[in-house]
Amino acid sequence: MIVRCKVKPSQYYDSVTLMEVARELTKLPGVVDAAVVMATDANKGILEGAGLLLPEIEAATPNDLVIVVKAESDEVVERALQTAEEHLARQPEAAGGGGPFAFQPRTIRGAVRTNPQANLAIISVAGQYAAAEAWEALHNGLHVLLFSDNVPIEEEIALKKYAAEHGLLMMGADCGTAIINGVALAFANVVPRGPVGIVAAAGTGLQEVSTLLAKLGVGISQGIGTGGRDVKEAVGGIMMIEGIKALQADPETEVLLLVSKPPAPSVTRRVMEEVKKGDKPTVVCFLGGDPEPVAAAGAIPAQTLQEAAYLAAAQTEGYTGPPAEEVIAQEMDRLRVQAAELKKRLKPGQKYIRGLFSGGTLASEALMIWMRDEVLGEVYSNIATDPRLRLVDSTRSQGHTVVDLGEDEFTVGRPHPMIDNDLRIRRLMQEAADPEVAVILLDVVLGYGAHPDPASELGAAVRRAREQAADAGRELIVVASVTGTKDDPQGLDRQVQLLEDAGVVVCNCNAAAARLAEFIVAE
Amino acid sequence: MAEKGIQALFGKPLHVVNVGLRSFAESLEDQDVSVVQVDWKPPRAPRLLFTKKGVDIEAANTEAVSRIMQGRPVLIGMGIAREVIPGFHDRLILHAGPPITWDRMCGPQRGAVMGALVYEGLAKDEQEAAELAASGEIEFAPCHHYHAVGPMAGIISPSMPVFIVKNETFGNYAYATQNEGLGRVLRYGAYGPDVYERLRWMEEVLYPTLKAAIESIEGGIDLRALISQALHMGDECHNRNRAGTSLFLRAITPAIIRTCPDKERAAQVFEFIDGNDHFFLNLSMPAGKAMTEPAEGIEGSTIVTVMARNGTDFGIKVAGMPDRWFVAPAGKVKGLYLPGFTEEDANPDIGDSTITETAGFGGFAMAAAPAIAKFVGGTPQDAIEATLEMYEICYTEHEHFTIPALNFRGTPLGIDVRRIAETGILPRLNTGIAHKEPGIGMVGAGVLRAPEKCFMDAFKAIQEW
Numbered sequence: 010m011i012v013r014c015k016v017k018p019s020q021y022y023d024s025v026t027l028m029e030v031a032r033e034l035t036k037l038p039g040v041v042d043a044a045v046v047m048a049t050d051a052n053k054g055i056l057e058g059a060g061l062l063l064p065e066i067e068a069a070t071p072n073d074l075v076i077v078v079k080a081e082s083d084e085v086v087e088r089a090l091q092t093a094e095e096h097l098a099r100q101p102e103a104a105g106g107g108g109p110f111a112f113q114p115r116t117i118r119g120a121v122r123t124n125p126q127a128n129l130a131i132i133s134v135a136g137q138y139a140a141a142e143a144w145e146a147l148h149n150g151l152h153v154l155l156f157s158d159n160v161p162i163e164e165e166i167a168l169k170k171y172a173a174e175h176g177l178l179m180m181g182a183d184c185g186t187a188i189i190n191g192v193a194l195a196f197a198n199v200v201p202r203g204p205v206g207i208v209a210a211a212g213t214g215l216q217e218v219s220t221l222l223a224k225l226g227v228g229i230s231q232g233i234g235t236g237g238r239d240v241k242e243a244v245g246g247i248m249m250i251e252g253i254k255a256l257q258a259d260p261e262t263e264v265l266l267l268v269s270k271p272p273a274p275s276v277t278r279r280v281m282e283e284v285k286k287g288d289k290p291t292v293v294c295f296l297g298g299d300p301e302p303v304a305a306a307g308a309i310p311a312q313t314l315q316e317a318a319y320l321a322a323a324q325t326e327g328y329t330g331p332p333a334e335e336v337i338a339q340e341m342d343r344l345r346v347q348a349a350e351l352k353k354r355l356k357p358g359q360k361y362i363r364g365l366f367s368g369g370t371l372a373s374e375a376l377m378i379w380m381r382d383e384v385l386g387e388v389y390s391n392i393a394t395d396p397r398l399r400l401v402d403s404t405r406s407q408g409h410t411v412v413d414l415g416e417d418e419f420t421v422g423r424p425h426p427m428i429d430n431d432l433r434i435r436r437l438m439q440e441a442a443d444p445e446v447a448v449i450l451l452d453v454v455l456g457y458g459a460h461p462d463p464a465s466e467l468g469a470a471v472r473r474a475r476e477q478a479a480d481a482g483r484e485l486i487v488v489a490s491v492t493g494t495k496d497d498p499q500g501l502d503r504q505v506q507l508l509e510d511a512g513v514v515v516c517n518c519n520a521a522a523a524r525l526a527e528f529i530v531a532e
Numbered sequence: 533m534a535e536k537g538i539q540a541l542f543g544k545p546l547h548v549v550n551v552g553l554r555s556f557a558e559s560l561e562d563q564d565v566s567v568v569q570v571d572w573k574p575p576r577a578p579r580l581l582f583t584k585k586g587v588d589i590e591a592a593n594t595e596a597v598s599r600i601m602q603g604r605p606v607l608i609g610m611g612i613a614r615e616v617i618p619g620f621h622d623r624l625i626l627h628a629g630p631p632i633t634w635d636r637m638c639g640p641q642r643g644a645v646m647g648a649l650v651y652e653g654l655a656k657d658e659q660e661a662a663e664l665a666a667s668g669e670i671e672f673a674p675c676h677h678y679h680a681v682g683p684m685a686g687i688i689s690p691s692m693p694v695f696i697v698k699n700e701t702f703g704n705y706a707y708a709t710q711n712e713g714l715g716r717v718l719r720y721g722a723y724g725p726d727v728y729e730r731l732r733w734m735e736e737v738l739y740p741t742l743k744a745a746i747e748s749i750e751g752g753i754d755l756r757a758l759i760s761q762a763l764h765m766g767d768e769c770h771n772r773n774r775a776g777t778s779l780f781l782r783a784i785t786p787a788i789i790r791t792c793p794d795k796e797r798a799a800q801v802f803e804f805i806d807g808n809d810h811f812f813l814n815l816s817m818p819a820g821k822a823m824t825e826p827a828e829g830i831e832g833s834t835i836v837t838v839m840a841r842n843g844t845d846f847g848i849k850v851a852g853m854p855d856r857w858f859v860a861p862a863g864k865v866k867g868l869y870l871p872g873f874t875e876e877d878a879n880p881d882i883g884d885s886t887i888t889e890t891a892g893f894g895g896f897a898m899a900a901a902p903a904i905a906k907f908v909g910g911t912p913q914d915a916i917e918a919t920l921e922m923y924e925i926c927y928t929e930h931e932h933f934t935i936p937a938l939n940f941r942g943t944p945l946g947i948d949v950r951r952i953a954e955t956g957i958l959p960r961l962n963t964g965i966a967h968k969e970p971g972i973g974m975v976g977a978g979v980l981r982a983p984e985k986c987f988m989d990a991f992k993a994i995q996e997w
Contacts, residue, residue, distance in 0.1 A: 130550075176538055190542060231542060252538070
């Protein structure tokens with residue numbers, strides 16, 4: 010096997026471009042593995058793990074581009090390196106619109122000068138540069154969605170303080186989702202406009218509640234993302250509080266809905282004080298958090314994203330659907346019946362659930378539901394708060410397992426599993442080969458930003474996985490939920506159909522899917 | 533927006549600036565939202581807001597560009613260089629660009645020096661002139677050291693007539709010679725009887741006629757107003773001066789009629805100016821110099837106040853350190869050539885005329901001059917894009933110089949060394965092209981970018997302020 014590389018000094022490309030090139034290379038016949046990355050320490054670590062870290066790469070700087078190929082022969086390596094160069098040379102022509110002229114501004118300031126009506130910036134450059142760009146955007150009077158992660162928390166605090174003083178949104182760092190004025194920003198779904206105003210410190214959480222509301226026929230006024238760290242002690246919930254204030258003042262918003270993993274206690278306090286000041290009904294879903302301070306502030310606590318959506322819908326004027334409790338109880342009855350049927354297909358040794366998630370909040374919601382139900386016993390995860398339940402090796406499941414494949418350990422130097430299904434498909438095949446696995450639980454997230462057709466790829470993989478299990482004499486049950494709407498670019502109905510055609514049991518939300526999986530394996 | 537808080541954004545159409553993943557911009561386009569994709573690259577230098585000593589660079593630059601914009605250059609008179617330019621003497625020759633010695637001078641600048649020495653009567657022929665120039669008896673100095681500017685070779689010798697431009701706001705003066713026209717002319721390095729004959733006529737006929745006329749005009753001729761108007765008439769006032777020249781003629785005509793005793797002489801002057809579309813360049817340049825000079829010496833300002841070339845070196849000066857030149861080899865011009873000449877014949881970039889770009893017009897105002905778009909790619913669109921790019925490296929937009937095609941947006945003003953260091957975008961310059969050998973003259977015109985090195989060196993120096 011031959012491993013060779015090419016280092017191109019001081020050449021910058023964004024990671025998605027590089028991933029695309031790497032993927033093209035791995036498709037070439039005879040290529041075993043390939044990477045096209047900036048030579049950051051994190052990427053060097055990944056290359057080392059893959060046995061691709063050559064001495065030239067070790068010596069390269071983070072500003073250098075590295076192409077490394079592992080292949081059967083010299084000719085194949087040579088061809089792959091050349092292919093990489095050709096692909097890279099082709100990249101710049103993909104222009105993404107540039108105002109009235111083909112000219113593309115080189116800086117945010119330049120963009121604002123040329124387009125004085127600009128009012129919002131989406132920033133997704135590498136973390137080390139992101140804060141400087143966010144400052145430039147704020148200084149030029151723009152609201153900001155900072156998608157980039159790896160931004161120092163001190164910078165996030167300073168940016169948010171400045172934004173709060175200047176009446177600007179500072180969503181992020183690491184904010185993946187927002188819906189402003191009906192426009193889906195970054196990873197977000199196409200939902201109708203309506204009376205529910207959401208502030209979320211959890212991207213897929215915002216996607217799940219907004220699409221569930223859409224399924225109930227209830228639209229949203231605004232969906233403000235804050236980035237997950239906003240509710241940490243150090244940041245103090247600055248943007249969540251500013252978001253609440255803005256929605257309280259917004260005449261279009263009748264009902265507030267807050268979504269987050271449990272905030273630091275001091276932040277919960279501050280947020281609840283702000284909630285108390287307002288006069289609009291406020292539903293609060295701090296996944297797994299203590300409902301007591303929420304109720305004490307006169308707000309409505311919700312345990313799950315699903316419940317949050319139903320409770321918020323019920324608060325809107327003219328909503329005629331049944332109350333959340335009733336809907337969820339009826340659904341659970343149905344799921345139990347369905348589970349009992351599915352359970353019959355399992356062999357006695359098949360006893361574990363393996364949840365393979367692309368959405369962090371959805372993984373948390375599943376974990377939280379199972380923990381609360383106390384039916385499954387121990388569930389291991391790479392995002393477990395209890396160190397005892399942490400996966401020793403995130404790439405290997407044990408017992409019941411939930412893996413958030415969108416965690417940094419999987420995404421450094423690689424596209425997020427919502428964009429690229431490869432990692433999840435590989436993991437799916439791995440789990441399918443385990444005779445103790447009964448149910449594989451998936452989340453499929455649609456909307457802008459996400460993969461253009463995830464169900465096709467995942468469906469094909471599920472088919473293969475189920476066939477593989479069938480060859481080994483057992484049936485593998487795959488349960489999924491689809492976070493999306495009929496208006497999403499991928500189309501909810503079509504995605505559900507594709508999954509069902511592949512033998513996937515599709516539930517109408519993540520909480521339902523988690524419960525169905527639980528009921529199937531429960532004694 | 534800021535005073536009303538976040539909710540002020542609600543309900544307004546979104547106009548998004550996308551920095552990073554292009555797919556996010558595509559998603560917005562799919563939703564019919566207006567989005568500008570920034571062609572982002574990692575900044576090549578850290579963003580400097582304060583000097584080491586703690587001086588607020590933004591404030592210093594605001595002051596610098598404000599002084600440039602407040603400047604009101606007025607043509608108030610004419611005189612002979614040795615008599616009106618402070619510090620001039622009989623053995624002084626001024627040249628374009630940063631300081632240079634005879635042995636390093638390029639062909640056209642040598643040619644112009646030789647021609648000037650013959651014209652001055654200091655040498656009987658060019659051969660003797662070259663010997664004199666090499667002897668050390670002649671002092672060479674940049675025009676910029678004497679509040680003057682000269683196009684191309686930029687030679688000002690003691691007896692040459694010069695325009696006197698006064699910045700009425702700050703009281704400073706700037707000087708430039710009269711423009712000779714195109715082709716075989718001294719400033720392009722040509723010498724010979726035809727060249728001297730024209731210079732002689734300019735000294736004996738053109739100069740006294742114009743001097744008398746200008747000085748008869750109460751309050752002089754407001755050059756800032758002429759530049760503003762010319763920018764609305766298709767000039768960028770560097771490579772195109774047709775409108776400016778016409779406007780100048782309109783301004784000066786009644787005065788010439790009143791002050792010139794001889795009709796034939798007046799007619800000759802009109803014909804000469806009419807036959808030289810670049811006549812106004814030698815007025816737009818000292819106007820630029822008069823406007824930029826008051827910005828010199830502002831502590832902490834990173835605004836470029838001089839860009840100048842001598843055909844060998846390209847030099848810049850920065851407002852915060854006015855006594856220091858930062859130089860780099862002069863660049864190669866991408867140009868269009870007169871019949872019979874090619875790139876092979878071209879001398880590297882030369883002349884003080886980049887004072888126009890420095891002062892917020894010239895190549896930076898290409899969008900105003902679609903007629904010469906062929907220099908920058910051919911279409912008016914290309915010309916607009918050339919200007920749009922220059923906004924990226926300029927501190928502000930000019931209050932008085934505006935561009936109709938950009939909805940009367942101000943021209944890019946105040947080249948900021950920091951922005952060049954960050955973005956790597958280099959100033960675009962328009963220029964004429966001189967033959968590389970002395971004695972020949974103009975061979976074409978074109979465009980190029982200023983060399984990176986002088987700005988990077990300046991940036992390093994700024995980091996130590």
